[in-house]
Amino acid sequence: MSHTTIKDIAVRLGLSTSTVSRALRNHPDISEETRKNVTKLAEELDYRPNLFAQGLKNQQSQIIGVIVPQVKHYFFSAIMSGITDVAYKAGYTVIICQSNEDFQREVTNAQTLLSQRVAGLLVSVSQNSDNLEHFDIFIRRNIPVVFFDRVPDCVNSSCVTVDDYQGAYKAVEYLVKQGYRRIAHIGAQDNLSISANRFKGYADALKNNNIPLDETLVVFTGLNEEHGMEGFDQLHARLDTLPDAIFAVTDPVAVGAFIRIKELKLRIPQDIALVGFSDNPVVSLIDPPMTTVHQPAADIGKTAAGLLFEHIQSGRQFQPKHVVLPTELIVRQST
């Protein structure tokens, strides 16, 4: 038992495939009676249009591609959830690829999605992507691309980011106002603007509050939980006395540091304060609940998908936009 085609319907009704096609698409040339016969039989035979044939003919798919570094991180899965919902309402299907922070895999993913002739592409680049040429061909072939969260220099394509600099600045300034002076930073040394901007917000907040930047208080390890542990270990090994407070580049990094601090039986925030970035659900549940910078994850997904569909629909005259969503400092008991 194979798939029902338009031809099966045509033969059974003594019609041409043209007529069946038109009937299914409600073309005005087709009489009401024929249309009813066709749709009835199509339903009976469980007809589903072959999207290969449609795509081939129309040179367009109803698929959008998404490339994220890690599917299982809350931040990205929340974004994907937002994207998926917007796409569903627009009648599009979503192909999700994860690069696993691997540059080569990101390139392969992009090529696969190009072969799929996706109608558009949503990308958050992997951590060690210094080269973004694999996306150029989408631009050249006029396939809309929207970058989100982790973005390159957005010249020819739209971007959705949050205000990383402001978020970091406000968080660190808050720490200063609370009386903390030796404020450490665990960040990531990569090509990502989020890492750079959050570090810059940290540095500027210190500077503008007359606290010199102490380089021994800054380590660069990465963006995940294990990097948080590693970063804390480096600070612990390097310093005679631990810092007053730590501003971590992401919530997972903060959680990594949190685990180490707990292992050392230190009290938060009395011995050391801790601030993350993202507002993952987990950080509100740990003890003490952690102060963090809220990022509207689902909104990022929805906004990025919205921009993409806007671009798809308006075609060449679309002007790339750079949307910056606000962040918000969520003060909890870790500071």
Next chain:
Amino acid sequence: MSHTTIKDIAVRLGLSTSTVSRALRNHPDISEETRKNVTKLAEELDYRPNLFAQGLKNQQSQIIGVIVPQVKHYFFSAIMSGITDVAYKAGYTVIICQSNEDFQREVTNAQTLLSQRVAGLLVSVSQNSDNLEHFDIFIRRNIPVVFFDRVPDCVNSSCVTVDDYQGAYKAVEYLVKQGYRRIAHIGAQDNLSISANRFKGYADALKNNNIPLDETLVVFTGLNEEHGMEGFDQLHARLDTLPDAIFAVTDPVAVGAFIRIKELKLRIPQDIALVGFSDNPVVSLIDPPMTTVHQPAADIGKTAAGLLFEHIQSGRQFQPKHVVLPTELIVRQST
């Protein structure tokens, strides 16, 4: 600038499309020199095969479809990560749909994936799916389907589950051995085997340890955090004295109860013990770290995807399998 086709290459080299196609597929009929010319030009022109044309011709896609209730829940995103990795290695692309626990949306998703002519389907059914006819057509058309975690009666298709009954049984028996007697259950009243089996494990563990099942200690609300709060509220309103311990059907439900317990300033486990099911990362970080039943989420995804590819490759003679993965009780400080 549109997509490069096999014809573009053929024209530029004065060859036929047949020859170009064969050259790209390393057909032995093609001379080494021609093959080199073709592959070189293909690279220069950034040729990517049109998967619509290939799919149409081969009546097969290199796409597998995945339907999950919720993308952003850790358990499912971890499974998806496993699936995505296995698929990537097998050269397949993954389309992910989320049903949002909505039956109608699950049906629509299935139809979309059928139109996409997916090579196979991985499904975890939504909570209120009492009717599974929308998957019958895949079976009839010989498209492999593997259900995971939330499965129907697996007769004609493969299934991957964990041992829900044993997991629940061991958890509740452990509570009994620890001396707890008034053990409540917050579960879900739905058509899912996971809910039924975990409740059955709970009930049997009590019975076999000579504790009568007290129906006032059992509430059925749902599978998510808000249902945990709701379930706890119902118990709180109904009972004069709260139970000794709560066995929750999932970790999110346990976390919901956890939040309420904390709000009431009760101590865990002195005033009330708490056990979840899944071993989400969050439950090891809260205070106290929560006892739970570990489910190997990534393994579920990998096993399900593995079974699917096995089925795809062996075709009609494949015998559906039902794989049950073991669970493990992780004892922490909440009991």
Next chain:
DNA sequence: ATCGTTGCCGCAATCGATTGCGGCAACGAT
């Protein structure tokens, strides 16, 4: 009787890749 109009439908080309079949050139063997 001729013509124009309207309603309704079919022919055939098209999208891009694949592949069975056939065919030509070049060569050596007889």
Next chain:
DNA sequence: ATCGTTGCCGCAATCGATTGCGGCAACGAT
């Protein structure tokens, strides 16, 4: 000179849906 073989390649059909163009039947108008 004829024949068979080998290497290499092209013709043309095919997958399923779409659509410009044309065409026929039926009808009323002149």
